[in-house]
Amino acid sequence: MLLLWIVPLVGQAQFRVVQLPSEPELLNHLGVWNCILYGDPALGDERVILHFGPDGSTRIARPNENTQRPWAPLSRWQLEASQLKFIDSRVQRSYTADLVRTTLGGGWEAPTLLGGWWCSEAPPEIAFNILISPAGEPTFMTQPLIPEVMATPRYPRRAIQEAKEGRAVLCFQVDSSGRVKDPHFIELTDQLFRGTSLDALMLSQYKGWSDAQSVDNRPACRSFVYQLTQIY
Amino acid sequence: MNRSILFGLIFSLTSSVLWGQVAGNENCMSCRVRSIIGGGNEFLSAGAFSIRMGDYEEGIRLTELGLTRYQPSLNDRSVAQSNLCAAHAARGEPVVAIEYCTESIKLQEKNWRAYNNRAYSYYLLGQLSEAVFDLDIATQINSDARQVIQLRGMINERGLRPRVIMEDHQ
Numbered sequence: 244m245l246l247l248w249i250v251p252l253v254g255q256a257q258f259r260v261v262q263l264p265s266e267p268e269l270l271n272h273l274g275v276w277n278c279i280l281y282g283d284p285a286l287g288d289e290r291v292i293l294h295f296g297p298d299g300s301t302r303i304a305r306p307n308e309n310t311q312r313p314w315a316p317l318s319r320w321q322l323e324a325s326q327l328k329f330i331d332s333r334v335q336r337s338y339t340a341d342l343v344r345t346t347l348g349g350g351w352e353a354p355t356l357l358g359g360w361w362c363s364e365a366p367p368e369i370a371f372n373i374l375i376s377p378a379g380e381p382t383f384m385t386q387p388l389i390p391e392v393m394a395t396p397r398y399p400r401r402a403i404q405e406a407k408e409g410r411a412v413l414c415f416q417v418d419s420s421g422r423v424k425d426p427h428f429i430e431l432t433d434q435l436f437r438g439t440s441l442d443a444l445m446l447s448q449y450k451g452w453s454d455a456q457s458v459d460n461r462p463a464c465r466s467f468v469y470q471l472t473q474i475y
Numbered sequence: 476m477n478r479s480i481l482f483g484l485i486f487s488l489t490s491s492v493l494w495g496q497v498a499g500n501e502n503c504m505s506c507r508v509r510s511i512i513g514g515g516n517e518f519l520s521a522g523a524f525s526i527r528m529g530d531y532e533e534g535i536r537l538t539e540l541g542l543t544r545y546q547p548s549l550n551d552r553s554v555a556q557s558n559l560c561a562a563h564a565a566r567g568e569p570v571v572a573i574e575y576c577t578e579s580i581k582l583q584e585k586n587w588r589a590y591n592n593r594a595y596s597y598y599l600l601g602q603l604s605e606a607v608f609d610l611d612i613a614t615q616i617n618s619d620a621r622q623v624i625q626l627r628g629m630i631n632e633r634g635l636r637p638r639v640i641m642e643d644h645q
Contacts, residue, residue: 279644279645281644288644288645290645359644387645388643388645390643393641393643395639395641396639398637398638398639400632402637403631403632403635403637404627404628404629404631404632405628405631406627406631406635443641461645462645463643463644463645464643464644464645465641465642465643465644466640466641466642466644467639467640467641468639468640468641468642469637469638469639470637470638470639470640471631471635471636471637471638472635472636472638473634473635473636474634474635474636475603475604475634
């Protein structure tokens with residue numbers, strides 16, 4: 244009897260070895276963020292600054308627009324579980340972000356369009372100084388990231404065999420030395436494309452803009468479109 | 476002699492996409508487990524076994540004997556022709572193989588293995604459109620067959636050119 248009682252306990256103990264992930268910590272979204280918005284065929288990629296206030300306010304600034312009054316109001320931000328939501332009613336876009344991620348970003352939806360957005364935390368003084376300054380171009384945000392190495396992913400063999408096409412969008416941070424850090428999938432049509440997309444991205448390198456180990460990471464995203472052409 | 480015979484031929488070539496088959500009752504369990512059950516036509520059974528073992532010449536000889544020394548049913552003739560097709564394809568004689576497969580299909584138009592074997596023969600010849608055409612028919616008859624799926628993968632690998640387009644958003 245004792246043996247019968249012990250055996251199930253041993254089984255349970257073995258199961259307990261498997262460690263469950265702890266409750267995810269939510270990202271604090273309050274503050275100023277240096278962001279890119281992609282996916283709008285008319286506007287192309289946009290670089291903007293977003294500000295989330297503790298009073299629930301959301302503001303957006305586009306560096307190339309009015310530098311005297313840079314901030315335009317958006318809807319108040321809302322939190323639903325781990326989802327941050329706000330709306331830009333001018334362009335009828337609903338933005339969402341999962342705050343479980345290590346940085347701010349997610350997707351946006353308009354009546355006929357879909358896209359994504361990704362941000363790096365911006366020191367407030369940098370954002371304000373750049374936007375308020377009336378003289379010259381705001382260098383911090385207009386300087387493009389220059390790819391030095393762009394690795395092309397291999398097309399997964401199984402995907403070819405199964406005639407699968409697909410798309411992956413990865414967003415990430417680029418540090419001041421040009422290295423890619425902290426990639427996240429924003430879109431992934433098939434798990435077959437996960438590994439190759441990630442491998443190619445991590446082999447890529449951008450031109451650095453500072454030797455100092457500064458914290459001014461910059462956001463970027465890369466899409467991979469996997470296509471097959473019949474050749475017979 | 477219309478007695479139904481059961482003989483199986485599932486032979487793994489290097490690619491293992493070619494199919495011999497068990498003749499007689501299409502729904503029999505032995506067909507599904509691909510075992511060889513000696514039926515009335517011992518030559519066909521022995522031929523199928525030889526081909527499965529990779530002895531294609533002997534398999535062809537025995538199968539041809541089975542076709543001439545017995546009077547197999549229409550269905551068994553179709554199976555035998557399909558097996559000959561598979562053996563010739565395995566020997567690298569796709570043109571000869573296609574003739575046997577075509578004969579097999581004429582006798583039994585629902586013989587998905589014959590379509591699959593002929594698709595493989597076309598694949599060997601580099602005639603991928605024809606291969607896909609036959610494979611589509613085989614798929615319509617039996618979409619779950621492992622050999623059909625495997626051959627589809629081989630054709631896709633040869634006939635589809637992959638391309639990855641990258642775009643940076645920043």
